[in-house]
Amino acid sequence: xxxxxxxxxxxxxxxxxxxxxxxxxxxxxxxxxxxxxxxxxxxxxxxxxxxxxxxxxxxxxxxxxxxxxxxxxxxxxxxxxxxxxxxxxxxxxxxxxxxxxxxxxxxxxxxxxxxxxxxxxxxxxxxxxxxxxxxxxxxxxxxxxxxxxxxxxxxxxxxxxxxxxxxxxxxxxxxxxxxxxxxxxxxxxxxxxxxxxxxxxxxxxxxxxxxxxxxxxxxxxxxxxxxxxxxxxxxxxxxxxxxxxxxxxxxxxxxxxxxxxxxxxxxxxxxxxxxxxxxxxxxxxxxxxxxxxxxxxxxxxxxxxxxxxxxxxxxxxxxxxxxxxxxxxxxxxxxxxxxxxxxxxxxxxxxx
Amino acid sequence: xxxxxxxxxxxxxxxxxxxxxxxxxxxxxxxxxxxxxxxxxxxxxxxxxxxxxxxxxxxxxxxxxxxxxxxxxxxxxxxxxxxxxxxxxxxxxxxxxxxxxxxxxxxxxxxxxxxxxxxxxxxxxxxxxxxxxxxxxxxxxxxxxxxxxxxxxxxxxxxxxxxxxxxxxxxxxxxxxxxxxxxxxxxxxxxxxxxxxxxxxxxxxxxxxxxxxxxxxxxxxxxxxxxxxxxxxxxxxxxxxxxxxxxxxx
Numbered sequence: 102x103x104x105x106x107x108x109x110x111x112x113x114x115x116x117x118x119x120x121x122x123x124x125x126x127x128x129x130x131x132x133x134x135x136x137x138x139x140x141x142x143x144x145x146x147x148x149x150x151x152x153x154x155x156x157x158x159x160x161x162x163x164x165x166x167x168x169x170x171x172x173x174x175x176x177x178x179x180x181x182x183x184x185x186x187x188x189x190x191x192x193x194x195x196x197x198x199x200x201x202x203x204x205x206x207x208x209x210x211x212x213x214x215x216x217x218x219x220x221x222x223x224x225x226x227x228x229x230x231x232x233x234x235x236x237x238x239x240x241x242x243x244x245x246x247x248x249x250x251x252x253x254x255x256x257x258x259x260x261x262x263x264x265x266x267x268x269x270x271x272x273x274x275x276x277x278x279x280x281x282x283x284x285x286x287x288x289x290x291x292x293x294x295x296x297x298x299x300x301x302x303x304x305x306x307x308x309x310x311x312x313x314x315x316x317x318x319x320x321x322x323x324x325x326x327x328x329x330x331x332x333x334x335x336x337x338x339x340x341x342x343x344x345x346x347x348x349x350x351x352x353x354x355x356x357x358x359x360x361x362x363x364x365x366x367x368x369x370x371x372x373x374x375x376x377x378x379x380x381x382x383x384x385x386x387x388x389x390x391x392x393x394x395x396x397x398x399x400x401x402x403x404x405x406x407x408x409x410x411x412x413x414x415x416x417x418x419x420x421x422x423x424x425x426x427x428x429x430x431x432x433x434x435x436x437x438x439x440x441x442x443x444x445x446x447x448x449x450x451x452x453x
Numbered sequence: 454x455x456x457x458x459x460x461x462x463x464x465x466x467x468x469x470x471x472x473x474x475x476x477x478x479x480x481x482x483x484x485x486x487x488x489x490x491x492x493x494x495x496x497x498x499x500x501x502x503x504x505x506x507x508x509x510x511x512x513x514x515x516x517x518x519x520x521x522x523x524x525x526x527x528x529x530x531x532x533x534x535x536x537x538x539x540x541x542x543x544x545x546x547x548x549x550x551x552x553x554x555x556x557x558x559x560x561x562x563x564x565x566x567x568x569x570x571x572x573x574x575x576x577x578x579x580x581x582x583x584x585x586x587x588x589x590x591x592x593x594x595x596x597x598x599x600x601x602x603x604x605x606x607x608x609x610x611x612x613x614x615x616x617x618x619x620x621x622x623x624x625x626x627x628x629x630x631x632x633x634x635x636x637x638x639x640x641x642x643x644x645x646x647x648x649x650x651x652x653x654x655x656x657x658x659x660x661x662x663x664x665x666x667x668x669x670x671x672x673x674x675x676x677x678x679x680x681x682x683x684x685x686x687x688x689x690x691x692x693x694x695x696x697x698x699x700x701x702x703x
Contacts, residue, residue, distance in 0.1 A: 274539040274540055277559060278539045280558075281472055281539065282469070283559075284560075285471035285474045285478070286471060289474060336469050374468070374517070375517045375518075377494050377496075404611060405517075
């Protein structure tokens with residue numbers, strides 16, 4: 102459907118423009134000796150019908166898009182359409198003049214008009230070409246807007262898909278090891294086994310709940326990390342020590358879920374677990390003005406071989422931060438022979 | 454009337470105390486089984502094998518210092534190995550290096566009993582866990598070795614590959630030269646060559662694998678034989694093929 106015909110107000114505006122053109126044409130004719138009423142009555146009716154003929158330019162534009170048709174083809178199509186259109190105008194005009202001539206009191210006004218017909222024919226060709234080029238501009242503009250919208254939609258879809266794919270998942274091996282610990286405790290310390298079951302259930306429930314949310318408070322994220330640490334402490338015993346420094350003013354900050362827990366998981370898996378005597382993980386959450394800094398440091402065995410899975414969890418957190426905050430958040434990881442240090446810096450935002 | 458089962462002396466190796474505890478608990482219910490050692494890391498495991506000569510290691514894969522595969526590489530000729538791990542992706546590799554069995558955590562008492570049956574079958578046939586040919590499979594799958602492990606009785610020497618000057622073949626052994634010391638290991642030079650980065654170590658001779666960074670120049674002696682001169686002044690023979698390999702890398 103032609104965009105102008107689809108909406109009544111657009112069609113009205115279009116016809117109004119054609120009336121203006123008709124008035125201009127009439128003004129030119131008054132200079133050739135016609136009176137205003139004579140000029141208007143002979144120009145306007147065929148011209149307004151011609152305005153509908155010119156709407157056919159839309160289909161010409163669609164049939165010969167600028168992007169895919171060569172210049173010769175566009176020019177040929179335009180010229181042919183313009184001449185055919187103008188010929189139609191001529192036919193309309195002649196028919197109208199004949200109607201006027203059939204009325205005796207008006208028959209005398211047509212000869213002076215007919216003298217200007219060649220000039221008006223050329224004007225009609227020009228008008229058709231003008232309408233055609235306006236259509237091309239409108240089409241290009243619409244294509245641009247569609248592309249822009251599709252681009253935006255694509256970005257949103259990609260972001261959602263990426264976030265879904267990156268949604269942190271509980272490492273199944275962590276579960277197997279936990280269950281093995283519970284199995285061990287069942288024989289020796291039933292109370293401890295029960296406590297471990299409850300810790301694990303709480304951790305899994307919280308993880309499942311927050312992983313579907315866009316953002317949670319730092320307090321929730323910290324509590325999840327603490328649940329994880331309590332479980333790992335059952336497994337590693339005295340080998341796993343934790344030092345905490347938590348700024349109360351940072352706890353209301355909104356963060357994507359599961360940004361801290363994977364850092365702790367890495368600190369244990371790639372650090373403490375590889376040390377015979379274990380070590381101390383340092384966890385710091387600090388507020389600096391409108392920024393919040395999360396830092397996790399852990400020692401590691403200098404002789405340890407780099408593990409294969411290293412950095413996957415970290416990359417996941419880095420990507421999620423980039424998707425959520427763009428350039429406004431950063432994750433820095435630094436390794437030296439005796440330790441790892443991961444620092445996240447993100448804006449302090451509070452849920453309204 | 455079942456046959457009396459073969460007595461088994463077992464060392465339990467896992468860095469998590471609870472993981473050791475549950476295995477010991479299950480083993481306590483088995484007949485003719487004695488837990489002779491509990492080890493929290495690979496070094497302790499090697500020491501236990503040397504000093505206590507157990508029949509079987511129940512061996513965790515991921516541990517500090519030495520992982521389970523490295524321990525098997527070091528002691529696999531002397532003891533049967535059953536891996537215990539939460540990770541199923543090592544199973545194939547475990548059987549390639551002739552582990553007797555592979556138990557997934559959480560471990561069940563029944564599955565452990567089955568593993569003991571297999572161990573007894575294998576020991577009854579007079580076989581040990583690993584064969585020398587299987588040792589190459591114990592090397593890291595991806596990339597090249599970062600270090601070489603050499604067992605010296607109860608002790609383990611960890612030699613980073615960049616500290617190795619050269620490796621020399623000596624009968625059934627290879628000798629790693631590092632920081633003025635020689636370390637002997639029962640392995641073939643071809644296996645060592647396959648495990649090391651071919652851009653860093655070159656087979657300059659049938660019996661020598663050279664760390665390229667130790668090479669100063671190649672000389673010719675009075676009998677027109679080529680000789681590699683090392684940073685410490687030592688001279689190693691270079692064969693014709695070895696010289697071609699050297700040239701293609703330099």
